[in-house]
Amino acid sequence: MAFVNPQYLVEPDWLHAHLGEVVVLDVTAMLTSKLENRALAECFEPAHIPGSHLLDVASGYGDLSAPDAVLPWTWPSADRFAATMERFGISNDTRVVIVARTPRDGIDNGTMWCTRAWWTMHHGGVDCAILNGGIERWEAESLPMTDAPAETPAPGSFTPKADWQRGHAGRDDVLAGVESADTCLVDALAPESFDGTSAGYGPRKGHITSAINVPMGAFVTGNTARFRSDDEIEAILRDSGLLDAPRVITYCGGAIAATVDAFALALFGHDDVSVYDGSLMEWTTDAALPMTDPNPNAA
CATH class of the missing domain: 3.40.250.10 (Rhodanese-like domain)
Structure with a gap:
C-alpha cells in the first residue's frame, strides 16, 4: 500500500531544486541538562542548508512550546504559534520544509524533533513536509551547505486552523x-x-x-x-x-x-x-x- 500522503516527505534533490521557493526550518537539537538548545552555535552557524533558519523546537520552552507552562514542550497557544510562524516569514499559503541533523544519540535525535515540529505546524494549518534523511543525507548527496548568516525574513501573515x-x-x-x-x-x-x-x-x-x-x-x-x-x-x-x-x-x-x-x-x-x-x-x-x-x- 502506497503512502496516502507522500507529500509529507520530500527528498534532497527535490528540496535542492526548490530552494528559494520554500521556507526551510532547521530544528536540530543539542540540549543541555537544563533543556536549553545549543544547536544555533554548535550546529547551525558552522554549516546549514542555504536559506534555512533555526527554529528552536527543542528547548523546553522554545519556539513551539508554551513559555509559562509547568511542563516543558507543552502545546503553545494559538497566538504564540501564529506569532512564531509570522516571525519566520510564514503565511497560510507558504510551503515549509523541516530539516534536522542528529549531533548526538538520545534526546538530540533529529527524527523526533522533525516530527514534533511537523505535528504542531501541520495541525496549525502550515503546508509542511520533512526532509527525508535529514541533513546527513543532504550532505551525503554532496548538496550545498553554507556558514553565511541567515537573513531575517519579511514577516508573514498567519491564522491557525480553528481546530488545531x-x-x-x-x-x-x-x-x-x-x-x-x-x-x-x-x-x-x-x-x-x-x-x-x-x-x-x-x-x-x-x-x-x-x-x-x-x-x-x-x-x-x-x-x-x-x-x-x-x-x-x-x-x-x-x-x-x-x-x-x-x-x-x-x-x-x-x-x-x-x-x-x-x-x-x-x-x-x-x-x-x-x-x-x-x-x-x-x-x-x-x-x-x-x-x-x-x-x-x-x-
Missing part, C-alpha cells in the same frame, strides 16, 4: 482511552522503558495501562528522518493494529518521540490521531493514574 488542537490529547483523554475499546494507546519509547527494565520518565516506571509498544525507531533507518518504505511502515502499523484502530493516542516521555508514530499514521491518512501532551512526565507523578510495571523489582 485536534492533534493534542490531555490527561483526561488518555484516562478515558485506557478503558475504551475504540482507543488505542501507543507507547513510542524503547522496549526497556515500556517493560519497566529502565528507570523511566518520572517517579513510576513501566507504561500506561492498556498501551501497546511501537517504538519510534521502528519507522526509520539511521538517526535523522530516513523513513522506511511505505510497505515496511504499513506492515508495522497493520501488525500492531493501528491502521484499523478508530482512535489512536500516542505518548512517550515528553510528547516528542510520540510524534514519530503519529507522523507514520498520518502518512497513511489516519485522521483520528493525537499526541498526549504531558506524556509520562505528567502521568507518572499522579499515583491515582493507572500504570503497569512488568518488572517491579528492576532497578
Whole structure:
C-alpha cells in the first residue's frame, strides 16, 4: 500500500531544486541538562542548508512550546504559534520544509524533533513536509551547505486552523482511552522503558495501562528522518493494529518521540490521531493514574 500522503516527505534533490521557493526550518537539537538548545552555535552557524533558519523546537520552552507552562514542550497557544510562524516569514499559503541533523544519540535525535515540529505546524494549518534523511543525507548527496548568516525574513501573515488542537490529547483523554475499546494507546519509547527494565520518565516506571509498544525507531533507518518504505511502515502499523484502530493516542516521555508514530499514521491518512501532551512526565507523578510495571523489582 502506497503512502496516502507522500507529500509529507520530500527528498534532497527535490528540496535542492526548490530552494528559494520554500521556507526551510532547521530544528536540530543539542540540549543541555537544563533543556536549553545549543544547536544555533554548535550546529547551525558552522554549516546549514542555504536559506534555512533555526527554529528552536527543542528547548523546553522554545519556539513551539508554551513559555509559562509547568511542563516543558507543552502545546503553545494559538497566538504564540501564529506569532512564531509570522516571525519566520510564514503565511497560510507558504510551503515549509523541516530539516534536522542528529549531533548526538538520545534526546538530540533529529527524527523526533522533525516530527514534533511537523505535528504542531501541520495541525496549525502550515503546508509542511520533512526532509527525508535529514541533513546527513543532504550532505551525503554532496548538496550545498553554507556558514553565511541567515537573513531575517519579511514577516508573514498567519491564522491557525480553528481546530488545531485536534492533534493534542490531555490527561483526561488518555484516562478515558485506557478503558475504551475504540482507543488505542501507543507507547513510542524503547522496549526497556515500556517493560519497566529502565528507570523511566518520572517517579513510576513501566507504561500506561492498556498501551501497546511501537517504538519510534521502528519507522526509520539511521538517526535523522530516513523513513522506511511505505510497505515496511504499513506492515508495522497493520501488525500492531493501528491502521484499523478508530482512535489512536500516542505518548512517550515528553510528547516528542510520540510524534514519530503519529507522523507514520498520518502518512497513511489516519485522521483520528493525537499526541498526549504531558506524556509520562505528567502521568507518572499522579499515583491515582493507572500504570503497569512488568518488572517491579528492576532497578
